[in-house]
Every structure is written in C-alpha cells, then in structure tokens.
Amino acid sequence: MTQTDVVIVGGGLVGLATAMHLQEMQPRLKISLCEKDDHVAAQQSGHNSGVLHAGIYYQPGSLKARLCVEGKQALIAFCERHAIAVIRCGKIIVANTEAECNQLELLLDRGTENGVADLAILSQQELRQVEPHVRGLKALHSPHSAIVDYRLVAQALAKDFQAAGGKVCLQTEFVSAGPPNGRRRVVTTSEEFDTRLIINCAGLQADFVAQSMGTDPGLRIIPFRGEFLGLDPARSHLVKGLIYPVPNPDLPFLGVHITTMVNGSIEVGPNAILATRREGYQLKDFSLKEFANTLSYPGFWRLVARNFAPGVAEINRTLRKSVFVENARQLVPEIAAGDLTPLRAGVRAMAVDRGGNLIDDFRIEEAPGAIHVLNAPSPAATSSLMIGKFIAGKAELRINAD
Numbered sequence: 001m002t003q004t005d006v007v008i009v010g011g012g013l014v015g016l017a018t019a020m021h022l023q024e025m026q027p028r029l030k031i032s033l034c035e036k037d038d039h040v041a042a043q044q045s046g047h048n049s050g051v052l053h054a055g056i057y058y059q060p061g062s063l064k065a066r067l068c069v070e071g072k073q074a075l076i077a078f079c080e081r082h083a084i085a086v087i088r089c090g091k092i093i094v095a096n097t098e099a100e101c102n103q104l105e106l107l108l109d110r111g112t113e114n115g116v117a118d119l120a121i122l123s124q125q126e127l128r129q130v131e132p133h134v135r136g137l138k139a140l141h142s143p144h145s146a147i148v149d150y151r152l153v154a155q156a157l158a159k160d161f162q163a164a165g166g167k168v169c170l171q172t173e174f175v176s177a178g179p180p181n182g183r184r185r186v187v188t189t190s191e192e193f194d195t196r197l198i199i200n201c202a203g204l205q206a207d208f209v210a211q212s213m214g215t216d217p218g219l220r221i222i223p224f225r226g227e228f229l230g231l232d233p234a235r236s237h238l239v240k241g242l243i244y245p246v247p248n249p250d251l252p253f254l255g256v257h258i259t260t261m262v263n264g265s266i267e268v269g270p271n272a273i274l275a276t277r278r279e280g281y282q283l284k285d286f287s288l289k290e291f292a293n294t295l296s297y298p299g300f301w302r303l304v305a306r307n308f309a310p311g312v313a314e315i316n317r318t319l320r321k322s323v324f325v326e327n328a329r330q331l332v333p334e335i336a337a338g339d340l341t342p343l344r345a346g347v348r349a350m351a352v353d354r355g356g357n358l359i360d361d362f363r364i365e366e367a368p369g370a371i372h373v374l375n376a377p378s379p380a381a382t383s384s385l386m387i388g389k390f391i392a393g394k395a396e397l398r399i400n401a402d
C-alpha cells in the first residue's frame with residue numbers, strides 16, 4: 001500500500017495541470033497521478049483541434065469565459081517557457097446570411113464583455129484581405145486566436161509535475177475507493193494507495209469514476225465522436241488561419257470548421273455523432289455495455305427529442321462525405337470533394353442531466369474525500385492551466401482544513 005496525500009485520476013490536460021499546480025503550491029505533499037493508458041493525453045487532450053480559443057462564445061461570468069481568457073494567456077506563457085510552438089494564426093467566424101451577420105454582432109459583444117482583445121467585424125473586402133479564398137458577407141476577426149500541439153503541452157506538464165516531486169503512474173487504472181473516513185484506500189490495476197484526497201479528472205469516464213467512489217454525479221457522460229477530413233497539401237494555399245461558421249446557438253458545438261495545425265496541415269471538422277463507445281475512435285468501435293448505458297439514461301432520450309433535426313443532419317453528414325464537403329465549401333468554395341480525405345477522429349465527453357440538458361459550463365464538484373471534474377468540454381484544453389489552478393486551490397483548502 002503506497003502512502004500518499006492526493007491521488008489524481010486521469011492524465012489528460014486537466015489532471016496534469018491540477019497535479020503540477022498542487023505540487024508546486026505544496027511541495028511537501030505526496031501526489032500520485034494515475035493514468036490508465038500508457039502515455040499522457042491519450043484521450044480527448046491528444047485528439048483535439050489544437051486551438052487556443054480566445055474566449056468569444058462563452059456566457060459572460062461563466063467559468064468557461066473566465067478560465068478560457070486567463071487560461072490562454074497562461075498557456076502561451078507556459079509554452080514560451082518550454083519552447084513549445086504557439087502559432088498566432090488568428091481566426092474568423094464567417095456569416096453568410098443577414099441572420100448570421102446579426103449573430104456576429106452578438107458574438108462581438110459577448111467576446112468583448114469576456115475581455116477578448118481586438119475583435120472586429122470585417123466587411124467582405126476586409127475579409128478577403130485576411131482570408132482571400134473565403135466567401136462570406138461579413139466575418140468576426142479574432143487576431144489573437146492561436147494553435148498549439150496539446151500533446152506537447154501535456155508532456156511538459158507531466159515533466160514539471162515530476163520535477164516538483166510528483167509521481168506519474170502510467171497503465172494504472174482507478175478501480176475503486178474505500179469510504180471517505182479520514183484516509184481513503186484506492187484500488188488501481190497496478191497498486192493500492194492510502195490517501196487523504198482523490199481528484200477525479202477522468203474525462204470521458206468521469207461519471208463512472210465518481211459513481212465508483214459512491215458519488216451520484218447527477219449527470220451522464222454522452223460521448224460524441226468528431227471526425228476530421230484532411231485537406232490535400234497542394235491546396236493548403238486556400239487557408240491562412242482558422243475559419244469557423246457562425247455556430248448554431250442551440251447546440252454546444254462550434255460547427256464544422258477549417259483548422260490549420262502546427263505542422264502546417266489543414267483539417268476540416270469535426271462533426272458530432274453519438275459514439276457507441278466512449279473511447280471509440282472508429283465508426284466500427286462498439287461497446288454493448290457502454291451503449292446500453294447511454295440508451296438506458298432518460299436524459300439521453302430527452303436530449304434526442306429536443307435535438308432531433310440537428311441530430312439527423314449530423315448522421316447525414318457522417319454517412320455522406322458530400323455533405324461534409326459542402327460544409328467546407330460554404331466557407332471556402334474552391335475546396336473540391338477530391339481535396340478532402342478521411343483523417344482521424346476525437347471523442348468529446350458531453351455531460352447531460354436527467355432532464356436532457358447539455359451542461360454548458362465546466363462543472364467541478366466537491367464530495368467527501370474527493371473533488372470531481374464532471375464536465376470539462378472545449379475550451380478545457382485552452383483553459384487547462386487555469387482549471388488546474390482552480391482545482392489545486394480547492395484541494396489546498398481541503399488539505400489545510402484536515
């Protein structure tokens with residue numbers, strides 16, 4: 001039995017940032033981070049779009065708005081210290097109808113209220129100067145949006161955590177925890193821990209992990225796979241930075257967008273389709289147990305009923321590449337079907353309550369002997385350093401109060 005003060009479950013960006021901050025704040029604490037896979041950032045953190053979001057979309061006053069704007073600055077400084085490339089390629093959100101132009105004004109106000117600097121609405125002519133191949137009536141320009149390789153960020157966080165005295169245990173899956181009577185026994189697939197506090201940062205598995213600690217999370221993680229198509233490198237001159245549509249205000253996704261990656265490649269996506277397995281990156285990946293878990297949740301059916309039309313549109317987009325291509329062509333008309341090939345997928349953890357409501361804001365809940373990160377969707381990669389600092393602050397108070 002390993003004696004420790006804190007066990008962190010999950011070696012994604014949120015778990016790693018929490019571990020690093022807590023270890024640096026409290027060097028004497030013994031902290032073990034357990035990751036079930038054989039490397040860090042193996043799930044959402046290593047399969048995302050690589051965007052440092054500026055903070056435009058989020059409800060003013062929400063945790064997302066605050067931690068994204070602060071988190072982006074903190075992440076840029078962190079990357080500078082670790083010689084990780086951050087490319088400030090800028091982003092445009094393109095409006096093609098009058099209604100979308102009105103939406104842009106709302107996004108401008110919202111972003112400005114959130115503290116995002118230098119946002120501007122571009123006319124058609126100004127848009128052509130920023131992105132010559134994009135078609136649109138108007139666009140919202142966010143010059144400071146940037147891109148990064150989040151896998152490198154995760155590796156650097158793990159290194160800093162270990163340098164400060166922390167222990168990263170790979171291939172160590174959390175299985176169960178004893179009752180929170182002062183100290184807690186934690187059983188994993190490779191060792192047992194005796195600890196004061198558990199921090200659950202298990203991403204796609206966060207609800208299962210909370211349940212196995214005896215906490216009712218009050219929500220269910222519904223996995224949504226997002227597929228990306230790659231743009232033929234010979235056509236990369238068509239795209240300069242990040243090109244997004246105006247999002248559907250009723251949905252939590254930003255819409256199929258065009259993303260430049262730090263290696264210079266260009267990706268189109270992601271769509272958003274229900275995954276039958278939480279870590280199912282291929283269309284054929286299927287888990288009867290996990291799919292039954294989704295289908296047996298009343299909140300899932302209420303979510304389906306409420307979003308039937310967009311759900312059908314997403315299925316259509318998944319099954320018919322032509323629809324996906326059409327989405328890209330609405331932004332950059334010169335993209336042809338032959339320019340795009342299937343590339344990769346990521347799976348997003350979307351938290352849904354029993355009423356079928358998608359939980360929008362980050363959700364971090366305290367329970368006896370534990371802190372649970374129950375909802376950390378996009379922009380949690382951008383915000384990861386500040387989410388980690390926020391959780392580490394809560395953990396420090398709990399430990400000092402013991």
Ligand SMILES: Cc1cc2nc3c(=O)[nH]c(=O)nc-3n(C[C@H](O)[C@H](O)[C@H](O)COP(=O)(O)OP(=O)(O)OC[C@H]3O[C@@H](n4cnc5c(N)ncnc54)[C@H](O)[C@@H]3O)c2cc1C
Pocket residue numbers: 009010011012013014015034035036037040041042043044045046047048049050051052053172173174175201202203204205209226270345346347348349376377378379380381382383
């Ligand atoms: C397709 C896609 C595109 C995205 N694009 C962006 C973007 O451009 N910008 C942005 O800011 N955000 C983006 N996001 C969101 C962002 O990537 C996630 O919000 C963020 O990575 C969440 O980090 P996490 O640490 O909470 O979860 P994860 O990265 O999923 O980490 C959880 C970890 O817990 C481990 N784990 C689970 N169960 C156990 C267990 N029982 N025992 C031990 N370990 C366990 C998992 O293996 C995993 O490594 C995107 C997400 C996706 C999927």
